Amino acid sequence: MDGDHRGATELLRLATAGSVDDGKSTLIGRLLYDSKAIFADQLEAIERTSAARGDEYADLALLTDGLRAEREQGITIDVAYRYFATPKRKFIIADTPGHTQYTRNMVTGASTADLAIILIDARKGVLEQTRRHAFLSSLLGIPHLTVCVNKMDLVDWSQERFDEICAEFVEFAAKLNVADVTFIPISALRGDNVVESSSAMPWYEGRPLLSHLENVYIASDRNLIDARLPVQYVIRPQRSDGLDHRAYAGTVAGGVFTKGDEIVVLPSGFSTTITAIWGPGGQTVDEAFASMAVSVELADEIDIVRGDMLARPNNRPYVGRDIDAMVCWFAEDAELRPHNRYQMLCGTRLTRAQISGLNYRLDVNTLHRDEQADGLSLNEIGRITLHTQEPVMFDSYRRNRDTGSFILIDEATNRTVAAGMITAPVSHDSHVVWQASKVSREHRPHRGATIWLTGLSGSGKSSLAVELERRFVAEGRPAYLMDGDNLRHGLNSDLGFSDDDRRENIRRTSEVAALFADSGAVAIVSLISPFAEERRRAREIHAERGLPFYEIFIDTPLEECERRDPKGLYRRARRGEIGQFTGIDSPYERPEDPELVITPADGAPAEVADMVIRNLGL
Numbered sequence: 001m002d003g004d005h006r007g008a009t010e011l012l013r014l015a016t017a018g019s020v021d022d023g024k025s026t027l028i029g030r031l032l033y034d035s036k037a038i039f040a041d042q043l044e045a046i047e048r049t050s051a052a053r054g055d056e057y058a059d060l061a062l063l064t065d066g067l068r069a070e071r072e073q074g075i076t077i078d079v080a081y082r083y084f085a086t087p088k089r090k091f092i093i094a095d096t097p098g099h100t101q102y103t104r105n106m107v108t109g110a111s112t113a114d115l116a117i118i119l120i121d122a123r124k125g126v127l128e129q130t131r132r133h134a135f136l137s138s139l140l141g142i143p144h145l146t147v148c149v150n151k152m153d154l155v156d157w158s159q160e161r162f163d164e165i166c167a168e169f170v171e172f173a174a175k176l177n178v179a180d181v182t183f184i185p186i187s188a189l190r191g192d193n194v195v196e197s198s199s200a201m202p203w204y205e206g207r208p209l210l211s212h213l214e215n216v217y218i219a220s221d222r223n224l225i226d227a228r229l230p231v232q233y234v235i236r237p238q239r240s241d242g243l244d245h246r247a248y249a250g251t252v253a254g255g256v257f258t259k260g261d262e263i264v265v266l267p268s269g270f271s272t273t274i275t276a277i278w279g280p281g282g283q284t285v286d287e288a289f290a291s292m293a294v295s296v297e298l299a300d301e302i303d304i305v306r307g308d309m310l311a312r313p314n315n316r317p318y319v320g321r322d323i324d325a326m327v328c329w330f331a332e333d334a335e336l337r338p339h340n341r342y343q344m345l346c347g348t349r350l351t352r353a354q355i356s357g358l359n360y361r362l363d364v365n366t367l368h369r370d371e372q373a374d375g376l377s378l379n380e381i382g383r384i385t386l387h388t389q390e391p392v393m394f395d396s397y398r399r400n401r402d403t404g405s406f407i408l409i410d411e412a413t414n415r416t417v418a419a420g421m422i423t424a425p426v427s428h429d430s431h432v433v434w435q436a437s438k439v440s441r442e443h444r445p446h447r448g449a450t451i452w453l454t455g456l457s458g459s460g461k462s463s464l465a466v467e468l469e470r471r472f473v474a475e476g477r478p479a480y481l482m483d484g485d486n487l488r489h490g491l492n493s494d495l496g497f498s499d500d501d502r503r504e505n506i507r508r509t510s511e512v513a514a515l516f517a518d519s520g521a522v523a524i525v526s527l528i529s530p531f532a533e534e535r536r537r538a539r540e541i542h543a544e545r546g547l548p549f550y551e552i553f554i555d556t557p558l559e560e561c562e563r564r565d566p567k568g569l570y571r572r573a574r575r576g577e578i579g580q581f582t583g584i585d586s587p588y589e590r591p592e593d594p595e596l597v598i599t600p601a602d603g604a605p606a607e608v609a610d611m612v613i614r615n616l617g618l
């Protein structure tokens with residue numbers, strides 16, 4: 001492997017969890033101090049303050065506490081990053097305060113960590129917060145856990161006490177998915193086993209903390225197998241030769257890409273080869289490894305946009321719209337609830353997503369799963385399913401922490417409201433790829449569209465739809481009537497009239513209409529479609545694919561529909577023989593902004609059809 005790649009293992013990302021009382025600030029201060037990573041002036045100030053207070057030792061907590069005060073001005077998520085280095089390794093510490101915002105801070109600070117340090121006060125032993133930190137570390141997939149049993153000086157350097165705490169921790173951690181746990185007895189205050197080995201605990205045969213941090217083996221933690229490059233930018237440099245060499249830039253999120261490799265572009269599914277790779281400094285390189293920012297040039301002109309992903313044809317991420325994930329909720333003033341919609345950022349892909357289900361809320365202290373929960377509030381963690389508007393490329397978080405994570409953004413406030421870790425695709429759409437067609441819309445002889453007629457039963461949708469279809473076909477334009485009644489005989493024969501079934505009925509019909517419109521036909525939909533949200537979604541499905549969509553509201557008052565009652569359904573509904581009848585005991589949400597509104601005053605269906613074609617310019 002070359003130097004670039006080995007270089008990645010010279011950096012260790014650390015997360016620390018624990019509260020001030022556990023001595024976390026002191027420990028970080030001690031690491032910085034004893035490894036000479038503190039500036040002389042900072043050190044002097046600390047020694048002066050400690051001496052003035054009559055402290056026996058320089059209070060190293062002053063160092064990190066001072067930093068904390070600095071950053072408390074204006075940073076919303078309270079995570080501080082500290083850098084230090086020894087001749088062996090560079091370190092980045094994400095210091096996440098242990099107080100009330102613990103979950104949010106830890107999820108934010110620790111999601112890229114290689115190793116988490118958990119501090120336990122030797123006098124107190126394993127506490128609720130120890131379990132919480134251990135659980136969060138395992139949830140975040142941090143590969144190494146180092147449990148520092150601190151304040152050993154206050155338990156007389158007792159090996160028995162240390163062993164007792166280790167045993168208790170091991171018993172709890174067995175329920176978690178933690179690969180590698182190391183225990184170190186320390187006194188952060190006195191510096192025992194932090195940088196120097198402790199003479200007070202000769203029974204401890206392991207390394208002191210810093211030496212452990214320098215030597216812990218992390219090279220095999222990185223995913224070198226699954227090549228993933230989420231496209232961040234499409235670069236079109238104007239060369240002096242006038243040729244247009246397009247390149248695709250992004251940070252490699254897994255595996256290795258080599259010049260000459262065959263790659264597949266997702267979600268389109270086109271394959272091509274890499275002809276050149278440029279490294280971060282703009283120089284050409286032969287290989288690109290995980291965490292390298294690169295741009296690549298490809299042999300074929302393929303339509304690639306930000307949010308697409310390059311992978312290997314025989315090793316693809318999941319591509320799908322239904323995702324199973326654990327999420328941690330960050331927002332103070334709103335709850336996560338099923339059916340809510342957010343912007344989802346997964347890799348470089350930004351798309352809308354709806355919470356399709358909340359399976360359970362997890363108590364991070366007891367690991368109890370509450371399946372009755374109807375929402376998640378600040379700092380709560382739960383298992384959800386998500387349905388995205390556009391296909392998303394992802395791996396499970398366990399396999400790849402970059403391509404397996406996402407954030408949810410509130411559309412109104414633009415704030416990050418959740419961080420998510422993908423468990424798996426929801427089973428029904430695993431490994432489905434989008435198969436691109438070779439016929440583009442310009443190649444088709446007709447331009448398609450969908451005319452969506454909504455209104456109560458008996459309002460006159462079908463009569464108008466029939467007239468429209470006849471006119472289009474007479475003119476030689478492909479058109480097809482999709483009537484709710486008819487679709488319910490085949491495609492939708494498994495659906496009844498509950499709210500959920502109607503939503504599914506509308507969803508399926510929208511998708512089929514979009515396919516017809518994409519093929520160049522005029523899809524004429526005649527569906528009560530009583531829900532505004534699903535009609536909006538139908539419009540969106542068309543907009544996403546650049547297809548015209550016209551919503552026509554047949555605004556015939558309920559009394560008139562009931563008077564007409566061509567099928568006798570209203571009479572039966574009134575007698576209670578049919579339940580959930582639209583307008584009687586099931587709602588109809590009137591369209592707020594349709595392209596056209598038709599009322600009975602507009603005349604007979606034939607006249608109305610002429611008017612529609614004229615008005616919509618079809």
Ligand SMILES: Nc1ncnc2c1ncn2[C@@H]1O[C@H](COP(=O)(O)OS(=O)(=O)O)[C@@H](OP(=O)(O)O)[C@H]1O
Nearest residue numbers: 457458484497502505527528529530579580581582
């Ligand atoms: N409970 C109840 N509520 C409403 N409609 C009912 C119901 N039961 C049967 N029908 C008949 O089904 C037709 C409506 O089906 P749709 O698929 O258009 O309905 S929906 O969009 O899913 O709400 C509708 O046809 P139209 O009269 O053409 O609208 C009815 O004939």
Ligand SMILES: Nc1ncnc2c1ncn2[C@@H]1O[C@H](COP(=O)(O)OP(=O)(O)O)[C@@H](O)[C@H]1O
Nearest residue numbers: 456457458459460461462463564566603604605
């Ligand atoms: N523009 C119109 N003016 C008067 N009656 C109409 C009009 N359009 C339809 N009708 C009548 O209303 C009844 C219901 O029409 P239909 O098209 O079946 O409605 P829907 O499909 O919305 O249930 C039918 O008897 C039809 O003849």
